[in-house]
Amino acid sequence: xxxxxxxxxxxxxxxxxxxxxxxxxxxxxxxxxxxxxxxxxxxxxxxxxxxxxxxxxxxxxxxxxxxxxxxxxxxxxxxxxxxxxxxxxxxxxxxxxxxxxxxxxxxxxxxxxxxxxxxxxxxxxxxxxxxxxxxxxxxxxxxxxxxxxxxxxxxxxxxxxxxxxxxxxxxxxxxxxxxxxxxxxxxxxxxxxxxxxxxxxxxxxxxxxxxxxxxxxxxxxxxxxxxxxxxxxxxxxxxxxxxxxxxxxxxxxxxxxxxxxxxxxxxxxxxxxxxxxxxxxxxxxxxxxxxxxxxxxxxxxxxxxxxxxxxxxxxxxxxxxxxxxxxxxxxxxxxxxxxxxxxxxxxxxxxxxxxxxxxxxxxxxxxxxxxxxxxxxxxxxxxxxxxxxxxxxxxxxxxxxxxxxxxxxxxxxxxxxxxxxxxxxxxxxxxxxxxxxxxxxxxxxxxxxxxxxx
Ligand SMILES: *[C@@H]1O[C@H](CO)[C@@H](O)[C@H](O)[C@H]1NC(C)=O
Ligand SMILES: *[C@@H]1O[C@H](CO)[C@@H](O)[C@H](O)[C@H]1NC(C)=O
Ligand SMILES: *[C@@H]1O[C@H](CO)[C@@H](O)[C@H](O)[C@H]1NC(C)=O
Ligand SMILES: *[C@@H]1O[C@H](CO)[C@@H](O)[C@H](O)[C@H]1NC(C)=O
Ligand SMILES: *[C@@H]1O[C@H](CO)[C@@H](O)[C@H](O)[C@H]1NC(C)=O
Numbered sequence: 032x033x034x035x036x037x038x039x040x041x042x043x044x045x046x047x048x049x050x051x052x053x054x055x056x057x058x059x060x061x062x063x064x065x066x067x068x069x070x071x072x073x074x075x076x077x078x079x080x081x082x083x084x085x086x087x088x089x090x091x092x093x094x095x096x097x098x099x100x101x102x103x104x105x106x107x108x109x110x111x112x113x114x115x116x117x118x119x120x121x122x123x124x125x126x127x128x129x130x131x132x133x134x135x136x137x138x139x140x141x142x143x144x145x146x147x148x149x150x151x152x153x154x155x156x157x158x159x160x161x162x163x164x165x166x167x168x169x170x171x172x173x174x175x176x177x178x179x180x181x182x183x184x185x186x187x188x189x190x191x192x193x194x195x196x197x198x199x200x201x202x203x204x205x206x207x208x209x210x211x212x213x214x215x216x217x218x219x220x221x222x223x224x225x226x227x228x229x230x231x232x233x234x235x236x237x238x239x240x241x242x243x244x245x246x247x248x249x250x251x252x253x254x255x256x257x258x259x260x261x262x263x264x265x266x267x268x269x270x271x272x273x274x275x276x277x278x279x280x281x282x283x284x285x286x287x288x289x290x291x292x293x294x295x296x297x298x299x300x301x302x303x304x305x306x307x308x309x310x311x312x313x314x315x316x317x318x319x320x321x322x323x324x325x326x327x328x329x330x331x332x333x334x335x336x337x338x339x340x341x342x343x344x345x346x347x348x349x350x351x352x353x354x355x356x357x358x359x360x361x362x363x364x365x366x367x368x369x370x371x372x373x374x375x376x377x378x379x380x381x382x383x384x385x386x387x388x389x390x391x392x393x394x395x396x397x398x399x400x401x402x403x404x405x406x407x408x409x410x411x412x413x414x415x416x417x418x419x420x421x422x423x424x425x426x427x428x429x430x431x432x433x434x435x436x437x438x439x440x441x442x443x444x445x446x447x448x449x450x451x452x453x454x455x456x457x458x459x460x461x462x463x464x465x466x467x468x469x470x471x472x473x474x475x476x477x478x479x480x481x482x483x484x485x
Contacts, residue, residue: 061093064118064130064147083155084147086134094131097146099158106144109159112168112193113144115152117177129274133172136281140318153184156192167193167220174274175232176201178214178224182238185218186211195239197224199273202234214238216331221321225277227251228269237332241314241322243287244336245276247295252394253341276345280316284344288313288323289335290431298336301351301390305431313431338394347394349430350402352378353439354389355423363417365447366408367425371397379410382420392430399429399440408452420447 062084085097087106095105114137118127134145148155156169169192173181178197185192197214205213215238216222222239226248229235233248250256254268280287290313292303306313314322314335321329339345352367363382368375378393395402405427409420428439447453 062096063094064127064149082149084130086131086138086145086147088138088142091135091138094147099155099162102162108144109163111143112141112170113146113159113164114141115156115169115171115181116145116147117152117171117173117180118147118149127174129271129278133274133278133281136278137172137318140281140283152180153187156184156188166191170194170196171219172196172198172277173200173214174198175270178238179205179208179212182214182218182222183212185214185222190217190219192219194221195219195223196277197222197238198277199227199233199270200224200238201232202229202236205234206236216240216329221329223322225273225316227272227276228267232267232270233273237334240329240331241289241324241333241335243289243314243316244295244334245272246338247299247336251341252339275343276339277316279344279346281318282344283317285346287316287337287339287345288431289316289337290349291333292336293334295336299392301353301392303336304351338392340394340396347396348398350393350395350399351428351430351432351439352380352389352391352393353424353426353428354380355425356382356387356389357421357423358387359384359417359420361417363420364410365420366406366410368406368408369393369395369402369427370404370406371401372403382417387423399427402427402440404454404456405442406452406454407447409447409449418449421445422447 062082064082064084083097084094085105085107086094087108089106095101097105097107114134116130116133118130130147134147137143137145146152146155152171156164156166160166166188171181171184171192171194173179173195175198178195178200181195181197182200185195195214195218200214210217213234214222214224223241223243224237224239225243225245226233226235227245228251229244229248230250235248246252249269251269251272254272276287288306290298290303290306291308292298297303305311310325312323312325314324316322324330338347338349340347350369354365354367359382362384365380365382366377367380368377370376374396376393376395378391380389380391382389405425407422407425409417422443422445424441424443426439426441442455445453445455
């Protein structure tokens with residue numbers, strides 16, 4: 032990206048003064064966003080009019096142009112909360128195609144005013160305050176650069192804005208930026224961010240009260256990461272995923288909850304299993320108050336992790352795989368495949384000589400009780416020498432673990448020979464060198480519940 036962030040914030044202020052002359056003609060036609068590139072915006076900002084679009088439940092399909100003067104002639108209702116979508120300007124200039132989808136998803140959930148704006152918004156907020164809109168009734172939803180614009184406007188209103196949602200807030204140049212310049216928890220009463228491209232267009236540090244890092248926040252499943260991914264739409268696939276996950280959460284296809292953890296590695300290796308630090312209530316992406324966070328005071332820059340499926344609606348179950356083996360003489364690798372009908376999810380586990388307990392968290396399209404079989408393969412025949420792995424227990428449970436009494440599914444005591452895969456359903460085992468038993472596995476801190484074969 033070519034521009035400096037201080038510059039952006041400057042023009043946010045200056046661009047606003049041109050917005051006051053916008054009027055709405057009689058017999059309103061549906062308004063649309065103009066194709067303005069960032070370059071045009073930089074070069075012509077004194078001449079460009081800032082465009083506000085309004086969508087409500089009364090005009091779901093036909094946006095109205097909006098300004099203070101036209102307030103009485105639009106469907107804007109000062110007694111309702113206002114969602115402000117800040118989309119920023121696209122590098123290529125074509126208008127963002129997702130704005131309407133996001134606005135409609137919001138309106139399906141709540142009867143609100145949805146305003147759409149590229150950058151300048153603070154003057155309008157001031158004016159709307161004069162019409163009786165309360166600052167806490169504003170919710171800014173900023174995409175990419177728009178997230179920092181929202182943060183900056185939040186600063187101007189000394190953090191009294193109700194809520195800011197940053198959808199993959201732009202980075203990395205904002206990473207070292209002063210909190211005055213970038214989105215941070217002091218910008219609104221509740222600030223949340225969804226991160227999907229931290230290693231590229233998105234910011235890598237947490238910037239809200241809570242920060243959802245989807246699939247670790249870097250590379251998204253279902254986005255191309257190899258080969259010639261040079262087309263614009265492919266280049267920004269990770270970056271735009273935050274938006275699509277947010278819309279899916281609004282659509283209510285499935286709960287998208289995050290589990291607090293210090294790092295993605297710790298999350299993936301099963302070191303963070305529940306939301307006890309959040310009083311047992313995992314924060315969820317969506318419009319619920321404070322994302323469902325009941326802590327007071329609110330946490331700050333709390334990282335939350337979740338996995339998704341590769342495509343909309345991105346629903347996934349988090350399955351914890353726990354493996355205990357007898358001490359190994361040589362290193363080994365086990366491929367563990369969970370199957371339901373034609374759906375198979377594979378996880379490879381590298382086993383060393385020093386450890387006997389392994390944990391791994393994986394995304395699965397189905398709930399734990401729907402997983403039909405588990406297959407273990409001792410895949411290290413060429414490079415590893417462990418001939419046979421004695422599995423003391425292999426257990427599956429679903430995260431977040433809501434209660435300690437929940438029972439994992441376990442299979443215990445069997446050997447996995449090199450080459451021969453070992454298939455098991457929860458009631459029988461095929462092709463193992465010893466018949467495994469289905470019974471409570473040996474103790475683990477917190478004690479293992481007994482097996483429920485289903
Ligand atoms: C914006 O650009 C698209 C194609 O890039 C074009 O179809 C559309 O008519 C343009 N809209 C305006 C308002 O200029
Ligand atoms: C958008 O396009 C309309 C019609 O072409 C024009 O009247 C208006 O000034 C433009 N707004 C901006 C912000 O460029
Ligand atoms: C809008 O309506 C209110 C009350 O009906 C009135 O006081 C105000 O002057 C109107 N504003 C404009 C710009 O017409
Ligand atoms: C404005 O919103 C309030 C609260 O939802 C509602 O009671 C009122 O009827 C709305 N006014 C109009 C003109 O729709
Ligand atoms: C949300 O729902 C709308 C309408 O039901 C649908 O068109 C859209 O694809 C959905 N989007 C996501 C991301 O789930």
